[in-house]
Amino acid sequence: MSERAHLSFAMRHRQGALVFDAAFELAQPWTVLFGPSGSGKTTVLRAIAGLMRPAAGQIVLGCDTPRVLFDRAVGIDMPAHRRGVRLAAQVATLFPNMTVRENIAYGVPGDATEVVEETLQRFHLDRLSEAMPWKLSGGERQRAAVARAVASAITLKDSGLLLLDEPFAGLDLRLRDDLLGDLRSWLAATHTPVLSVTHDVGEAFQLGAEVIKFDDGRVLRQGPVEAVLAEERERLLDQLSRKDMQGEFKPL
């Protein structure tokens, strides 16, 4: 493991037709795991969070005092709740018996109530704080679920990791841009490292200085977003300009 890495990940596993043979290290504050749907990105996050057990591999978290979360060879498999890893899953599962505020407070220590208030404000959830989840729209539920994981990660005392699985997939572009900018600066200020998953080129460029290109259970390339996703970016721009020339974009 390199000196600066805060996560060292290696995993071999078979899941249906998908064969995982993946290894990478995280050193940047925010890294994006980029790949098409069905490439195994969510499984990687679940393995780090301790929600699935790979057939082989090793997961080590932290650079100053590294902790082995999982090592099949020596039989280490730390329970999910002790890993210091916080996960916002792709499907927003807010606890239906709690209000939005109670959901966000769930993973926050009792003495850090100011973090709950700040999270509600930053995610524009203050007016919905006393609402039950079933009263929220899909986008609001998604926002609250991400906010809940962020609030919990920020209050982690030891070096932890925040995992975000397609965090803003259900949101409109303006709100997504607004939240992303604010979230990046907040997480950087609180020294909370993030590994987020996306299949959206635009989101990858917006989020990450560092990108891991992932497909078919394997890491294809890792590096700065401009270098790793240059091809995808060109393709996207090409598609957009062709649609523009065909008159598919009409002024509002």
Place this chain on the structure above:
Amino acid sequence: MDFEALWLTLRLAAGTTAILLVAGLPLAWWIASGRGAGRAVVQALVALPLVLPPTVVGFYLLVMLGPLTAPGRLLIRLFGHSLAFSFSGLLVGSVIYSLPFAVQPLVAGFGLVDRGYTEAAAGLGASPWRTFRTVVMPLTRGSLLTSAVLAFTHTVGEFGVVLMLGGNIPGATQTLSISLYDQVQDFNYAAANRTALALVIISLAALIVIYSRRGSGLGRGELV
């Protein structure tokens, strides 16, 4: 009306329900969320009293609690007397015989809890116990109530196991259902009518509690 038998029946039903809730919750959670070959065997053992004649259960418990078996001898050493033909023995028999009535509603309720909720809690640093206490239990309050009411009413109505294991000792092992049997044997139909009516009222009231509550917790996110 045999108030001594009524009091003994209520004590027996309350004790059985309390023991079954404490023991049934972890057992039901393990069945609903666990894996492995052992689970099918445990599920079958839990459900066995549903298909066996009560006299069969009562007979084996009578033998098990007596001095002929090692567990029976151990219990005699612990309590100073055999549990057969005693209130404690009735309690053991009732717990075993009402086990499926307490565990199966809980298993069904826990099965409705989306795995996404328990994984979300783990992903926020919650221990399995905290997840169970703060997420699973509040979502399945209806199952807990159904489990308690069925265990209670089933114990109130027991006959075969109680007769085999406890005999018919007034004040010690004579429950309402056995008192009713005695009253009919004595052609005392007026007393039998009062006893039977008491059993009907207890059972009906318990079922009204379940049905009047059904659906009332859905607004708080409860599943059942």
